[in-house]
Amino acid sequence: MLPFRKTLQRWLLSRLPLERGGRLGQRRIYLLPTRFGLLLLLVALAVWVGALNYAVSLAYALAFWIIGLMLVAVLMAYRQLSGLNWTALPGEGVFVGQSADCRIQLDNDSALARRLQWRAGQGREPLSCLLAAGSSQTMALPLLLAHRGRHAYPAVQLWSTAPFGLMRAFAWLRPDGHVLAYPLPMPDRERNDLHSEQGSGRQSGDDEEDFSHLAEYRQGDTPRQIAWSVLARRDVLVSKRFASQPRGQSIRQLAWQDYPAAVDMESRLSRLCWRVQQCEKAGQHYRLHLPGVLIEPQPQQRELALAALAEFKLPS
Amino acid sequence: MIKSLLRQGEMAVLLALVLVILPLLLFLPPWLPLLVLSMLALRAALLRRQAAMPSLYLLLPLLLLAVGGLWLSLNTLVGREGGAALLILLLGFKSFESRQQRDWQVLLALGFFLAAMPLLFDQSPLAAVWLAISLLALTWAMLILSGEMVEGSLRSAMQALALSLPLMLVLFVVMPRLPGPLWSMPHDQHVASTGLSDSMEPGSISQLVQQQEPAFSVVFAGQAPAVSEMYWRIMIFDDFDGRRWQNVRGLSSETVQWQGGRLVSYSLTGKPSKSRLPLLEYTVTAPAGGVLEPGNLFKLARDGDELFRFQAQSLLAAHYRTVLSPADQDFYRHLPPGNPASRQLAQQWRAQGGDGAGFVRTALQYFHLDGFAYTLKPPLLNSEDGIDEFMFSSRQGFCEHYASALAFMARAAGLPARIVTGYQGGQFNPVGQFWQVKSSDAHAWVEIWLAETGEWLRVDPTAAVAPNRVAQGVSQSIPAMQPQLPGLGRSVPAWVLRVQQNWQAAGFAWQQWVVGYDAGRQLNLYRWLGLGEQVDSAAVLRAVLLGGGLACLPLLLLWRRQHSVSPLQQGRHRLVQVLAALKIVVVDSDGPLDILNKARRLPESDYRQLKALLKEYAAMRYRQPAGAQQVKQWLRRVKAFQPGRQ
Secondary structure, X not given: OOOOHHHHHHHHHHHOOOEOEEEOOOOOOEEEEOHHHHHHHHHHHHHHHHHHHHOOHHHHHHHHHHHHHHHHHHHXXXXXXXXXXXEEEOOOOEEOOXXXXXXXXXXXXXXXXXXXXXXXXXXXXOEEEEEOOOOEEEEEEEEEOOOOEEEEOOOEEEEEOOOOOOEEEEEEEOEOOEEEEEOOOOOOHHHHHHHHHHHHOOOOOOOHHHEEXXXXXXXXXXXXXXXXXXXXXXXXXXXXXXXXXXXXXOEEEEEHHHOOOOOOHHHHHHHHHHHHHHHHHHOOEEEEEEOOEEEOOOOOHHHHHHHHHHHOOOOO | OHHHHHHHHHHHHHHHHHHHHHXXXXXXXXXXXXXXXXXXXHHHHHHHHOOOOOOHHHHHHHHHHHHHHHHHHHOOOOHHHHHHHHHHHHHHHHHHOOOOHHHHXXXXXXXXXXXXXXXXXXXXXHHHHHHHHHHHHHHHHHHHHOXXXXXXXXXXXXXXXXXXXXXXXXXXXXXXXOOOOOOOOOOOOOOOOOOOOOEEOOOXXXXXXXOOOEEEEEEEEOOOOOHHHOEEEEEEEOEEOOOOEEOOOOOOXXXXXXXXXXXXXXXXXXXXXXXXXXXXOOEOOOOOOEEEEOOOEEEXXXXXXXXXXXXXXXXXXXXXXXXXXXXXXXXXXXXXXXXXXXXXXXXXXXXXXXXXXXHHHHHHHHHHHOOOEEOOOOOOOOOOOHHHHHHHHHOEEOXXXXXXXXXXXXXXXXXXXXXXXXXXXXXXXXXXXXXXXXXXXXXXXXXXXXXXXXEEEEEOHHHHHOHHHHHHOHHHHOHHHOOOOOOOOOOOOHHHHHHHHHHHHHHHHHHHHHHOOOHHHHHHHHHHOOOOOOOOHHHXXXXXXXXXXXXXXXXXXXXXXXXXXXXXXXXXXHHHHHHHHOOOOOOOOOOHHHHHHHHHHOOHHHHHHHHHHXXXXXXXXXXXXXXXXXHHHHHHHHHHOOOOOO
C-alpha cells in the first residue's frame, strides 16, 4: 500500500463534481491491471525472455498473444462500465442509530450484461450486482447514522474486472444526495398529555394506552399501525386501531418553548420527535413550533416535521 | 450459484492444463506427464466430490520423491527438459494446494507459461496449431474462472483471441529480436540429432540416404549452379583405423589461396547439428554468426539446434590451394597396416600415372570400367582387409565405400588425402523458388592434395561409378531405390509431385517466415520499410524499454493492493466457503446470526464451534475493534474449523 494513496484518492475525489446522475465515459473510467493481470504480464515477459534466449520463434508468438489478450482485456473491462447510466435516488430518513439506505439506480441500456462490484468508502466489503442487458437495478448502500442531521451520500467506487479478471475498470461517483438522521425519539408522556390539553383544550390520551383493537389491514394504514408481532407469528397483515381516532379541528401544539431552559437542545428535539410520532400515530393534527420554524398541518407533515427536527440548528 | 460457477471454472482450468501438458508426452520421459495428468484428474475428482484435500505432510514427501525420480531419469533439473519436467511436476502439486480463486489464477498463469514448453522441442506448424488450441482453452478457463456464464463463454474466448491476433502479428514482426542468446543453457546430451555422424564407416551414410527428411533449404541469388556442382561440405575425416574414418586432427589453422571460380551468392536455412551447417564448396568468407574452420567448414558461434539462416558467397569450382608442411603431409598419408593387395595396386597406379593428377585419372578409370556397382545394399565386408575385399571381390558399394577406398588408395600411393562428408545436389521447388536438400542427398567424397600445384583436389569416385548420382540425384542412380523413394522416380504422377512441391514450399515459407524469423530478417524488413540504416534491434529495444518505462511510471505510483481484505473478512469468507461446501448458502447481507440460523442443521459439536467463532466475529466486528493478535488467533481457529469431518 502506498503512503500517498489516500492523498491521491482524495485528490481524485476532489476533482469530481457532485452529480445527481450521469453516464460513465472515458473521462470517468480508470483502468488498472489486477494482481492476476500483473502475474500474466510477468508470464508473458518470462516467455519472451525464454524465446529470446532459445531463439524460439513460436514462443515470441505466445508472449505477444498474451500481451494482445491483456489489451483486449483492457477494452473489455472498459466496456463493462462505459455507457452505464446512474442516478442518485433520494434517501429515506431514519432515526439516529439506525442505518439508512443510500440508493443509486443503475440503468444498463446496452445489449451487454454487466458484472459490477461496488463499495462506498474504504474498508467496506464490496457488493456485487449483475446487470442484465437493458435492465435497471438499485444499489442500496446501508449507512449507519450515528448523529442527527443531514448526511451526504458517500462517494461510491464502482468497478468491474469482468470478463477475464485481468483488468480492473473503476469509476468514482459522487452522488448528490443525502439521508436525514432524525433525533432519537425520547418518550415524554407527561408533557404529551399536558400540552395537548393546554393546546387543544380538550380531553385526550392518545398514546399506546389508547390502543383499542386489531383490525384487518386497510390500504392507507401507516406502517406504524401494522401489528408486526402478529405478522411475524401468524403471517397475516393486521392493523392496530386506536380508541381515539383523528379528531376534527383540534390542533396540538408541539413547541420548543414547552421545556424549561435547562433542557438541552438534543433532548428537546428528541422529545419533540417522539411527540410528533405520537400525533402521527394517533392521526392527531399538530403544529410544530421551533425557533424560526413553524410547521403547520399539511400533507406530508410528518416528513417535514422530522426533517425540521433533524436539521435544526439554533439560530445564532 | 456463484459457487457452482466457480467450481466449473476450476474444472475448466484443470482441463486447459491437461491440454497444455499433453504434447509434452512426446518430449519428456512419458511417466512424468502421465503422473502429472493423473494428479490433475485426481484433483478434478476431489473437486467434484468436494472431498478434503490431502494434507501438506503427505504432499511434500511425495513431491520430493517425484523430484528425485526426475533427477534419476533426466540427470538434470535445469535446461530445456529438466526445466519443463520440474515445472509440470510443481504444477501438479500446486493444483492440490489450490483452494481459493487466487490459487487457481496462479495455476492458470503457470499454464500459459507451460504452453511455451513444447515449442522448445518442436516448432512445426502442428505445434503452432496446438499452441492455438492451448491458448483457447486457457483463455476460456480464465473467463469461466472469473465468473462469466458458461454459455457463450467459448465464443467470447475465441473473439478475444481473434481480436488480439493482429496485435500479436505486429509485435511478432516488429518487436526486436536479439542475434544471440542472453545466457547459454546446458544442452541436453541425449537428444539424438539427425544428420551426419561423427565418424564414417560402411553403412553410415547409406542409412541416412534412405530417409526423406529435409536437411536444409537454399535460395540462390541469381542463377543457381548446376546440380553436379552443388557440393555441401559439413565435415572432414582424416584418420583411418582400417574400417572407420574419423576426425582426429582438427587443423588449428590454414592459409588458403583461392584461384579462379565463379561467385555465387546464396542463403541457407537449416538446423545445425553439433553447431555445424553445410557450406557450398567453396565459401571463402565466414558467414555472420560463425567461423570458418580449416578445411572450409562452417562452425556456428552458438550452441543449440535451433534453426539458423545465413547468407554467404561461394567460389564455385575454384582451386583450393594451401601449403601442407611435411608433418601434415605425413599425417594425411598415415594408414594402419593391412590391405596388402590394394596397397600394391595403388603403388602400381602411381607408377603408371606419374604425378598426382595422373594417379587420380587412373583411379577413376579403374572405378569406372572395372565392374563396380553403385548400390544401397552392398554385401557386408567382414574380413580384416575390408578395402581389399571391396576393391577386388565385392565391388559393390555406396558413396562411403568408394570414398573410403579411394582415400585409402591415395594414401597408399603416398598422396595426402582426406574424406569430406556433406550433401550433394538438391531438388528445386518451383512453387517456393528454393532448393530443398534432403538427408537422402547425403554424400561423401575425397580430397587429394597435389604436391605439384599445392592444391586440395576434389575427387568424387561415386561420379565415376554412377555419373547420374551427381548429375541427377540418388534416386536416379539406384534403380532399387525408386520404389522406396516416392516422388523422386520418373513413374510418379504429376499431381503427386505438385502436392509434394506445394507441401515443401509451405514448409519452406513456414521455416523462413515463422520459425526462422530472426534479427537479420527483421533488419531487412526495417530497411525495406524505409526506416533507414540506423533502425536496428537495439534501437527499437531502447525505444520500447524507454517508452515502456515511462508508461509504467504512473502504474507504479497507482498500483496497490486492490480491495484489501481484512483478516476478519477473510475469516468470514472462509466460513462461508466451508458452509457452502455443506450446501449452506450464505449471502453477502447475512449477519452472524443469520449465518448461525442457516447452519442449524450442522451436527451439534460443529454447530457449537461455529457459534463460538461467529460470536467472536460479531464482537470484534461490531462491538470493539480487536487487536491484530486476537484477530489472527481467531483466523487460525477459523481455518481449523472443518465441519462434517469426523
